[in-house]
Amino acid sequence: APPFPTCRVSSMLLRHPSASLIDLRARGLGGRAAHRVIVPRVSTPARAGAGATGADGLHPDIRTTLFSEEQLRDAVSRLGREIGNDYSGKSMLLVGVLKGCYMFHADLARAITPEPAVFEIDFLKASSYLPGALETSGKVNIAEGFDMSNVAGKHVLVVEDIIDSGLTLTAITELLRTEGRAASVKVVTLLDKRARRKVVFDADYVGFDCPDEFVVGYGIDYSERFRFLPYIGTPTQVAIDRIAAEYKAMREVDETFAFQSDDPTD
Ligand code: IMP
């Protein structure tokens, strides 16, 4: 199975695999900070938003569509009505788990009806303690920047793109309950891969049951690619292999720069 991208440093992905040190020096740039500004050559031919489709309506790197735009829209409005009814009259905080949730969160917020008595949104980013791990370790840490003091007494609904092992959400919901002292904590996930659970975890609201396949689109990525697709599908093996090779090349560039850096704090 292709590696999950949950534990990667995203700034690393902005580096051009073929950018050489000589190129950078020629531009008067040096050290680690410099190569962050280089625009990557993106092999995915789609930078045209929803126009990311071939003649058959599918992106060339996508093998099959699992959930179409229309199916996603229907699921989001069904969830919006269900959630709206359940949170009617309550003080609600809709907390997205970045980055995969971003499209779903934005669409869901617009679909929740009727409007809760108080309706706030926030986002958090969860990170694993294990560097370089390909799946979540379960030792999840909420990244700095999330305002845990804003959680107390509120009815928190955590918005997730896809539940796999269940480890990430087990940890996040536990933190929101104990540290955050939320009035309640529930979870809505767009996709649920029940077959892959490592711990017992049930979401309160589910868009779709998802087959045990690696999926991308509608916010969900493979190595930061494909988030922009308006539907959810499975990437081709050719695309997975190509992107994995590009990622590996970028890491090699990264190591070169780490060695060259003269900033000890970098
Ligand atoms: P878990 O439930 O702790 O294993 O973590 C779920 C996270 O793994 C999701 O939020 C995604 O970031 C990632 N993930 C799981 N399955 C997929 C997939 O099919 N495609 C892309 N990311 C996935």
Ligand code: MG
């Ligand atoms: Mg996620």
